[in-house]
Amino acid sequence: MSALKLEKVCKSFGPVKVLHDIDLTVEDGEFVVFVGPSGCGKSTLLRVIAGLEDATSGSVEIVGRDVTTTPPSKRGIAMVFQSYALYPHLTVRGNMELGLKQAKMAKAEIAERVTEASRMLSLDDYLDRRPAELSGGQRQRVAIGRAITREPDLFLFDEPLSNLDAALRMNTRIEIANLHRTIDSAMVYVTHDQIEAMTLADRIVVLRDGRVEQVGSPMDIYNDPDNQFVASFIGSPA
Numbered sequence: 001m002s003a004l005k006l007e008k009v010c011k012s013f014g015p016v017k018v019l020h021d022i023d024l025t026v027e028d029g030e031f032v033v034f035v036g037p038s039g040c041g042k043s044t045l046l047r048v049i050a051g052l053e054d055a056t057s058g059s060v061e062i063v064g065r066d067v068t069t070t071p072p073s074k075r076g077i078a079m080v081f082q083s084y085a086l087y088p089h090l091t092v093r094g095n096m097e098l099g100l101k102q103a104k105m106a107k108a109e110i111a112e113r114v115t116e117a118s119r120m121l122s123l124d125d126y127l128d129r130r131p132a133e134l135s136g137g138q139r140q141r142v143a144i145g146r147a148i149t150r151e152p153d154l155f156l157f158d159e160p161l162s163n164l165d166a167a168l169r170m171n172t173r174i175e176i177a178n179l180h181r182t183i184d185s186a187m188v189y190v191t192h193d194q195i196e197a198m199t200l201a202d203r204i205v206v207l208r209d210g211r212v213e214q215v216g217s218p219m220d221i222y223n224d225p226d227n228q229f230v231a232s233f234i235g236s237p238a
């Protein structure tokens, strides 16, 4: 069964159409990266998948369930944002626990999931700190850890490395790649950075002005771009 299936997804803000008939299937365990210039609709598409925006038309299916009108908390997704979106008054542990508590999960299960996620991201020593007492990289690891504790069917990342400096960007990118290898969950990842796309993706979706320009493996797209736009954005120099 596919992790995600989009059919003819359109999104308009008032009179302005920003997504045009997006068709896409993400397979179980697949890492798919949306790449394209700023303003092309990457975040909007991710937010439509998450349910933070409603599609104007078209449908969204997650592991075989039509979630087009389902609220975000019931879609089986977890999202990691560029801005981390942590609660400043809660500790690391509190941030990781909150969603699970709201879902009325048993205490023992919550504790187990938090322990597991902290171990995966080396956050064990920071569980009692608040976000203000952490570096940017640590905060983003907490946000990723929080996503892991939800055990989602689908992880969504919106430019998670953009607020980090170059060294941390590389480290965190490697952690995300390792995470994907470890838990083998489907992931959809948005970036405007071609290197991130090339190194993380099983498949890349190149977006331009709210339309899919090309979908393919990093090597396909690099070696065999469909058009000049894709070539100039991500293709080989030749």
Ligand code: ADP
Binding pocket: 013, 018, 036, 037, 038, 039, 040, 041, 042, 043, 044, 045
């Ligand atoms: P990207 O993430 O690729 O940079 P976005 O999805 O954020 O692009 O934006 C795509 C287009 O939709 C842009 O032109 C942006 O101005 C517009 N847009 C995004 N969100 C809104 C909104 N809430 N209201 C109106 N226009 C929006």
Ligand code: MG
Binding pocket: 042, 043, 044
């Ligand atoms: Mg964006």
